[in-house]
Amino acid sequence: MPEVKITRCAIVLLWATLNLMSCSVEEVNRFHSEDQNPKSGRVAILEDNGTSCWLYLTAPRERELEKGCLVYSAVEPTSTLNVEALGHSGETPMLSREFASGTAIISGAKAENFTFEWSQDGDSVCVVYRGNPKTMLVGESEDGFSKAIAKEGLFGKPWDQSVYTQTFSTTR
Numbered sequence: 001m002p003e004v005k006i007t008r009c010a011i012v013l014l015w016a017t018l019n020l021m022s023c024s025v026e027e028v029n030r031f032h033s034e035d036q037n038p039k040s041g042r043v044a045i046l047e048d049n050g051t052s053c054w055l056y057l058t059a060p061r062e063r064e065l066e067k068g069c070l071v072y073s074a075v076e077p078t079s080t081l082n083v084e085a086l087g088h089s090g091e092t093p094m095l096s097r098e099f100a101s102g103t104a105i106i107s108g109a110k111a112e113n114f115t116f117e118w119s120q121d122g123d124s125v126c127v128v129y130r131g132n133p134k135t136m137l138v139g140e141s142e143d144g145f146s147k148a149i150a151k152e153g154l155f156g157k158p159w160d161q162s163v164y165t166q167t168f169s170t171t172r
């Protein structure tokens with residue numbers, strides 16, 4: 001029997017897919033915003049469900065989610081992460097204190113506070129909050145990078161300024 005490898009990214013994308021399929025945007029999410037890159041055909045999706053906000057990126061010219069990363073927590077991080085309960089609920093995980101950075105919480109964010117910044121090839125995207133880069137999903141990297149994350153894990157990787165500069169410097 002072939003070995004099956006389940007990654008952090010796969011778990012988060014499964015939760016996101018279940019959430020997007022089972023509920024309308026108006027029923028659950030505080031906001032939902034999308035932007036499609038004309039060159040790659042990829043779609044960046046910014047999804048705030050009232051407790052956390054995630055950035056997702058689709059495969060080229062498809063609606064299949066390829067990767068995702070936490071953008072911010074709209075509520076205080078939890079003391080522990082109960083992955084088993086989340087798997088049954090279909091909800092995206094709430095940020096736990098263990099992984100939260102000092103800038104993880106954003107209260108009262110609105111869709112109009114965010115913009116999308118694309119790499120020249122359209123395979124990488126960064127979500128920008130009030131003029132400041134916040135979270136990026138980069139090319140072949142399985143995990144995203146976020147300023148809300150202090151420690152690598154289920155939510156993604158901590159922000160890496162050198163990756164941002166290398167990936168997006170030619171777009172500014």
